[in-house]
Amino acid sequence: xxxxxxxxxxxxxxxxxxxxxxxxxxxxxxxxxxxxxxxxxxxxxxxxxxxxxxxxxxxxxxxxxxxxxxxxxxxxxxxxxxxxxxxxxxxxxxxxxxxxxxxxxxxxxxxxxxxxxxxxxxxxxxxxxxxxxxxxxxxxxxxxxxxxxxxxxxxxxxxxxxxxxxxxxxxxx
Ligand SMILES: [Zn+2]
Numbered sequence: 001x002x003x004x005x006x007x008x009x010x011x012x013x014x015x016x017x018x019x020x021x022x023x024x025x026x027x028x029x030x031x032x033x034x035x036x037x038x039x040x041x042x043x044x045x046x047x048x049x050x051x052x053x054x055x056x057x058x059x060x061x062x063x064x065x066x067x068x069x070x071x072x073x074x075x076x077x078x079x080x081x082x083x084x085x086x087x088x089x090x091x092x093x094x095x096x097x098x099x100x101x102x103x104x105x106x107x108x109x110x111x112x113x114x115x116x117x118x119x120x121x122x123x124x125x126x127x128x129x130x131x132x133x134x135x136x137x138x139x140x141x142x143x144x145x146x147x148x149x150x151x152x153x154x155x156x157x158x159x160x161x162x163x164x165x166x167x168x169x170x171x172x173x
Contacts, residue, residue: 003037006115039120043085044072046168047126053145060141063111067157085124093143094135101125108160121160148172
């Protein structure tokens with residue numbers, strides 16, 4: 001399906017003669033505007049404790065409610081990816097981030113209200129000195145440190161997160 005399938009009207013002039021231009025854009029035949037849909041920026045982070053356990057979060061909301069996930073979310077407009085992961089860690093876990101290190105990125109698809117959001121998920125290693133104040137909040141129903149060798153990859157819902165955790169665990173053995 002075309003990524004702009006749900007966009008029926010030109011966002012500039014409102015004309016309904018708004019058709020596929022190529023596989024990532026649509027063109028308005030009234031005003032000539034071409035709309036390119038780019039990936040939405042998202043962030044996620046790895047938090048590890050002193051006992052070689054990885055923090056996983058149970059999703060409190062759809063999509064994929066109840067499956068395991070990493071802390072993270074969408075980058076706001078005007079925000080850096082670094083600020084976004086720090087904000088999400090505070091919002092979801094009540095934790096203060098001491099330092100972060102960028103690792104890698106993975107494209108993903110995120111079904112939201114029937115709309116398939118194409119994302120680019122950026123992954124960070126997150127250092128936190130005080131884990132004692134951890135509280136699951138916001139989009140997180142439960143947060144748990146799980147030993148690396150006991151993580152069930154199939155309990156992770158989002159595809160990019162699953163791939164990222166596999167990559168992370170492979171680098172840790
Ligand atoms: Zn137009």
